[in-house]
Amino acid sequence: MSSDLFRADLTVVNVGLGNFADAIDGSGGTVVRTDWRPPAGGDADAAIAVAALINDAGIDAANEIAFAKYLAAQPVLQGVGRAGDSLPGMGERTITHSGPPVAWDEMCGPVKGAIIGAILYEGWAADEAAAGSLADSGEVDFAPCHHLNAVGPMAGIVSPSMPVWIVKNSDAGNMSYCTLNEGLGRVLRFGAYDGEVIERLKWIEEVLAKVMGAALDGLGGIDIKTIMAQALHMGDEVHNRNAAATSLLIKALIPPALRSGLDQSDIAAAIEFIAGNDHFFLNISMAGCKSMLDAAHGVTSSTMVTAMSRNGVEFGIRVSGAGDRWFTAEAPVVDGLYFPGYSMADAAPDLGDSAITETAGLGGFAMAASPAIVQFVGGTPADAILRSREMQQITLGRNPALTLPALNFAGTAAGIDVRQVADQSVLPIINTGIAHKNAGVGQIGAGITHAPMQCFAKAVRWLANNRAAS
Amino acid sequence: MTDLHKIFPNMYRDSVALMRLSAEATELPGIEMVSAIMATEANMALLAETGLLNGAPEAGPNDLLLVIQGADEAAISAAADYIENALNDAPKTAGDGGGPALPHSIETALGLAPAANLALISCPGAYAGAEAMKALRLGLDVMLFSDNVSLEDEVALKTLGDEMGRLVMGSDCGTAIINGVPLGFANVVRRGTIGLVAASGTGLQQVSCLIDALGGGISQAIGTGGRDLKSEVGGRAMIQGLRALAEDPGTEVIVLISKPPDVDVAKRVMELAAACGKPVIVNFLGGTGDAANLEEAAHLAVAAAKSETADLENLPRHSLDPDAVAKARAVLGAGQGCIRALYSGGTFAYECMLILEPLLGTVWSTLPINPDGLLDDPWQSRGHTVIDLGDDIFTRGRPHPMIDHRMRGERILQEAADAETAVILLDLVLGYGSHEDPASEMAAAIGEARDIAEAAGRWVHFVGFVCGTDNDPQNASRQAEMLSDAGVLLTASNAQAARLAADIVGDGP
């Protein structure tokens, strides 16, 4: 009964005009000031939707279940397989791409270039022009990697003959996949498709994949979270900085590779390749994160984000309780640090499935672990700590298996709650590389970007409208 | 004359802070006009009307748009710097920096202060309903200061409030005093045993100040918002407030204040009042009830609290004896016969019309009691005119007259220049939220007005009253003194002021 208000000490939460808080202070009352701004980027309908979802026991119970499944996940790198044989539902003329669904004629430069490269690699067409016509013809099925349990960095193109890492969540049994990282410079994932690129893809298929597969067979699998956890203590955030994780990986793989009985020069070439690519672990990191989040997906009423992804045209998120829906918005062009000679005018809009790392509490969320990356994307180590703390405000919890030394070994904030993003207007932060908008030029910069508010506004509106009566 | 447009993306500041900043920046050398607004549709439309908007800037409702018009580049640049510094100066952390960042939502605020029990919501109306709903779902009582909340939303909020057993004060609730803490526009009044439930902010302010002046005190003053007693809302907040005060051991007498409610709502409220077990003084202005006006309500309440009966018959008519009134009439010219009442509180305007109409005939207004008295042009008085300058018609894009007196000052000069004007009637509302020294502002305008009238060979009377207490930040006695020195004929209440004005322009005692 509201008369209990009269018996208690009055403590006012002030939302709006600051001078009201001053008046309460000045007259000896207690006031909690807020730094309020219109929720969901000023979307009044989304604000009402958030209000309907706040303090709901059913939603909180669902989130508890989803988050627990994410925490319990144990992604294990089991081996390497052929994409066409491993990805469920991958036909022999299927090519998957990063981000939410997008039609061929709307795709951005790097993605189109990568698709052409894949077609040439597969031998479905003889030259660039023929490949382009084939892609345009409708005879190739395009689908988001996410729909086939996979993820891919940048253009994220996967075609049937490509080798993929095979990851199994030993807790819930779900599988996830990712291609092997090609390295830096002129590579397929930035849209390059010349002879060198295709040759390298062949070598990866014929040599690297075999060596990796044999090494993993010898080991019986590698626990991905273990490597991530150690890497976080060694300066990595396992999205844009993977040097320590790659070193740990190679350390584990060399002995079984050497004992595998394969050709020594192949083994040497494979090891050299990995040693020269500090981002080699990224693809494994992404598959591991997807594994953890897929386990949390599909819990009715849960408001936990299970994917954040971009295709160079749109940015999309998926939510555990919203089934297969994508909630999309225009992909932003990143205002970051550009390599000499390049600027924002040259940049492709945000691209890649690698934001799955942030969705799992790594990458930008674990920035406090990686002062080096902060410098690269523009900021100070103190900024990095602030960012990681800020993410605590919009997440369901912290992952005690993945701890950040700079935050006194607190678990990294994980499990983005769409309600909190919309209510507080605090956006999930993403560390990202920036691609040139033309196919094949490569990376031209890096920076910090945020998931667009519109995705979360759409998500809360859908969730409120579809809230099952409890 | 040159312009500058600048957009600050994703920067939010509240409307009062922005108006203050704009006003300060306009005073800078070489600056003609400054407008700093959140680029909502409504604000952009207003800006377009001023002719300051060049094209369609790419700014959305969460972006801050700054427009400066000045004499030259240098002046504008200086002004832009000044504003940018002020914008970036806003406190982002609790307790002067170094503390944890300020929470961005009611839920996070509750995490930092678990014992919080009331949300005071004054954000823009488009979002205010949602914030109030969040507060209720989180278990807080709500004071919803914001207006422009839809009637449906208000009903939904009060229905939820009833379910949760929580109070929803509003929407458009400007005033409350809970546990002795002034909320919104409220006065510092003595704590005591009289509880108020009011659908009018200024009505609540006047009754609480008069009770204080009569030696009584306020236990709780609950605002219900202006629409509470319409049939759609059903008086839910007044009923909740009445019940809460009936249960509150600190309250012995209850006063209900409103304009006349919907008939069924009034019936329900009166039934509950009769059954609640404590004396209830009903003041439905112009309708049924125990008190005919706010002043009577205060007297009845104070008497009831002392278990006495109020002597309403012998309340003073106003502050002048008949000789003084006659002298006042004598200095007026032949054509001067009209009252121009310029109020900052809507309830005062209403109460004034209730008193003047029977005495003087048609009273013109933007919200007249007599539909024949609707002003064609709100900005032009005729005959006896009583207006509430706080009404939306007058305040679009400008601060409320309780905060900023420039608009009323201009109208005062306009009335003084009008040959028909005999009496200009003013209210001066003090308390938290109001201007820090309204009497000085009014005195300046009054002085100028007298000069205008004198130049035309006329004397204009100023009649007024101060709604406030000595413990208010402005100090009522000192404010009254300043008005008195400016030659204003002061009374103790609005009802008295209306009667005094009527007597001065009337034909005889």
Add this chain to the structure above:
Amino acid sequence: MCEYGPARWDNPRRAGSPVPGAQARYPALSVGPGFDATRFEGTVHSVFARALNIQLDGSRLAALVAPDLPNAPATIRVDLGGAPFHAIAAPGQTAACRAGILRLGHAGNIIDLRQAEAWHPKPPPSSVPGKEAWQSLYAIALSSPRLGVLTEWPGLKICAKAGAFAGLSAAELIPVLASLVGRGPGLTPAGDDFIAGLAAALHWSAQASALARHIPGWALRTTDVSRWLLLDSNSGQIAEPVCDLGAALYGQVDQLPLAADAVMKLGHLSGLAMILGMLAGYAFAWTGLAAPNDIGLAA
């Protein structure tokens, strides 16, 4: 495979919290009827390994207890997953409940009361209990190894003489009980526990009026925790095992040892004292329960 160390600073039970930035959230299992479980505020009063007390503003103490402890009028049972209660709160912290969410401290832990079962004491029948049952329970109590500790405490000797209360008038009862208030060892002095058991039995026998005027005064003369024990017992609000034991007096005699055992677990001497008090209360309220030579103070 490599091993990683256990999380050092975080509570592993860090699952879906409804309040962003908070430490951890624990769902409550059940809540007693002694206060409004949707809204209250107060301060953490005292913290133990398996329980903590909250001093509600202007009101009573409420307790958070481990799930194996019994339901009681102002108790919230909550499972901390094995963590001690020191891990979730400290004395002096704010404790406030809003819309069923109890927040401990600032940006601290949360107890979710929204779906907790609402427990109410189930009163035994209001007729006379079985004589054989009453005698049997008396014998169980008198054979307790802790009886000596109880009765050797100054002023508490009468507690062992439940049968003696059968012969007392209402006027004689009051001074006897008054002499027990605040006496004895324990967080709730054993004398108060005896009175509580007695008061509950009287309430269930529809004879609470004998004590009603006096208990509020007695309640002021003892510890914070005990005060509410006495006040609650006056209206039959008492811990679940005590209610169950009362009910057992109307059932099969062979159920009594188990039921009595459950009550004995309530603190070192508290349970025993409550049982003796209950027996004394029933003896006072009804004739024919006590053996003839037990009756009367002289015995």
